[in-house]
Amino acid sequence: MRRASFADWPCSIAQTVDLLGDGWTPLVMREAFYGIRRFDEFQHELGIPRNTLTDRLRRLVDEGLLEKEMYDGQPRRYEYLLTDKGRDFFGVLAAMSRWGDRWLAGDDGAPVILHHATCAQDTHAEVVCAACMEPMRAEDSSMRIGPGYPERLKSRPEVQRRFAID
Amino acid sequence: MRRASFADWPCSIAQTVDLLGDGWTPLVMREAFYGIRRFDEFQHELGIPRNTLTDRLRRLVDEGLLEKEMYDGQPRRYEYLLTDKGRDFFGVLAAMSRWGDRWLAGDDGAPVILHHATCAQDTHAEVVCAACMEPMRAEDSSMRIGPGYPERLKSRPEVQRRFAID
Numbered sequence: 564m565r566r567a568s569f570a571d572w573p574c575s576i577a578q579t580v581d582l583l584g585d586g587w588t589p590l591v592m593r594e595a596f597y598g599i600r601r602f603d604e605f606q607h608e609l610g611i612p613r614n615t616l617t618d619r620l621r622r623l624v625d626e627g628l629l630e631k632e633m634y635d636g637q638p639r640r641y642e643y644l645l646t647d648k649g650r651d652f653f654g655v656l657a658a659m660s661r662w663g664d665r666w667l668a669g670d671d672g673a674p675v676i677l678h679h680a681t682c683a684q685d686t687h688a689e690v691v692c693a694a695c696m697e698p699m700r701a702e703d704s705s706m707r708i709g710p711g712y713p714e715r716l717k718s719r720p721e722v723q724r725r726f727a728i729d
Numbered sequence: 730m731r732r733a734s735f736a737d738w739p740c741s742i743a744q745t746v747d748l749l750g751d752g753w754t755p756l757v758m759r760e761a762f763y764g765i766r767r768f769d770e771f772q773h774e775l776g777i778p779r780n781t782l783t784d785r786l787r788r789l790v791d792e793g794l795l796e797k798e799m800y801d802g803q804p805r806r807y808e809y810l811l812t813d814k815g816r817d818f819f820g821v822l823a824a825m826s827r828w829g830d831r832w833l834a835g836d837d838g839a840p841v842i843l844h845h846a847t848c849a850q851d852t853h854a855e856v857v858c859a860a861c862m863e864p865m866r867a868e869d870s871s872m873r874i875g876p877g878y879p880e881r882l883k884s885r886p887e888v889q890r891r892f893a894i895d
Contacts (some may be wrong), residue, residue: 567777569752573840575829576822577758580752586735587800589746596867610881611733627832645867648747654856656742658824663741664791664875666814667748672876674739681869682861688791688827689859690820695784696855696862700787701762701819703847709830710838721774725763 572710576637584619584625587611589659592652595629598611600642610618701705739878745821748792750785753777755825757785757816761795766808794818823854 569577587609592609599672606616620643623629624634629647632640645662657677664687670716708717708726716722730777735743749755753775760774770781786809789795800808806885823843830839830853845852858865874883882888 567753569756573832574759575826576839577756578833578862579825579829580755580758583752585751586749587744590735590743593742595795597782597872604787608891643811651831651832652828654865654868655821655824655828657791657865657870658821658856659745660741662818662821663745663877665817666745666790667741668877674875674877674879677763677858677865678871678873679858679860679863679865679869680871681863682858683844684816684858684860685873686777686858687858688865689862690823690854691857691862692843692845692848692850692852692853694845694850695859697847699823699843699854701816702821704823705844707842707844707851709840709842710832713840721889725774 573716579585584623585621587615588619588623589656591616591623592628592649593656595643595645595649596653596656600644602641605643623649641701658690661688661690739882743779748788750788753781753785754789755822757782758794758815759822761809761811761815762819762822766810768807768809771809778870789815826857827854827856 564626569581590609591605594605596607598606599605602620604714605611605620609616611619620629624631627646628641630646632644632714634640647649655686660675661679666675673687674678676685677687678684690699691697706726708722731878735747738744751859756775756780757777758770760771763774765771765774768786769783771777771786772779775782786795790797790809793812795809796812797807798810800806824842834840839853842851843853844850857863863869871894874888
């Protein structure tokens with residue numbers, strides 16, 4: 564069964580989720596952040612079926628998070644390198660990791676911790692407001708229609724309701 | 730085909746990804762943050778197949794992100810309310826939303842913006858280091874074995890390699 568596509572929804576969460584698919588993709592990205600670059604290494608580290616890995620790497624290259632570069636010409640062999648877009652995805656994984664550490668880890672604590680070279684601390688990620696740097700919590704936040712919201716949808720009653728437009 | 734389970738991996742990203750599954754789950758959570766509580770509302774807003782929604786809501790209740798509460802006894806009807814664990818997931822969605830706004834949105838800009846009541850600004854989320862509050866970027870961060878990493882795995886060569894243990 565073809566999975567539902569969220570790529571055309573006017574929502575950056577839906578679009579990101581569409582790109583991530585079923586869970587292997589964020590783990591392939593995680594491996595890239597651990598320094599993994601080659602198909603066989605991804606395959607070995609994740610124990611991912613080869614055809615699944617081929618599919619996920621192709622998607623990540625198509626979407627511009629990884630770029631494929633030849634590192635050996637005889638026979639042709641490729642590495643998958645993080646682009647700026649891919650590298651910026653680190654924040655999403657760091658936020659997931661923090662949430663998981665807090666709510667899913669056992670009594671011993673976080674399985675993996677982040678070391679931040681900038682301040683030389685063992686630390687974790689926090690999601691804050693870019694304007695005031697206070698934590699971005701659901702109870703202090705609301706969603707509003709942004710400049711990229713499709714004009715033709717704005718007048719729909721359910722959209723007005725969703726964004727509590729007066 | 731049963732999908733791969735990442736729940737037992739010693740990694741909070743893998744465990745979070747396992748919980749999210751195929752993409753519908755974060756969108757169900759998104760709806761909860763928009764104030765949606767009832768089955769038919771989730772179904773209507775997302776256009777999600779009813780059996781898929783049943784499955785995702787059950788998982789979110791089992792995992793403690795939502796709680797099911799009866800709001801009408803005749804016939805019995807239930808609402809799905811965010812728990813503290815569920816509410817804290819907002820940060821992950823906000824980080825996804827920011828990444829999507831930056832890298833997937835069209836020329837018009839973000840489809841949806843966050844308004845932060847704390848500072849009364851239209852803003853976006855940023856993922857920072859909890860220690861120094863500087864951005865948590867891949868190039869400044871490295872992963873280290875945490876207190877919850879399984880003892881029996883630490884001596885394995887691939888684990889030593891992964892965490893660059895000397």
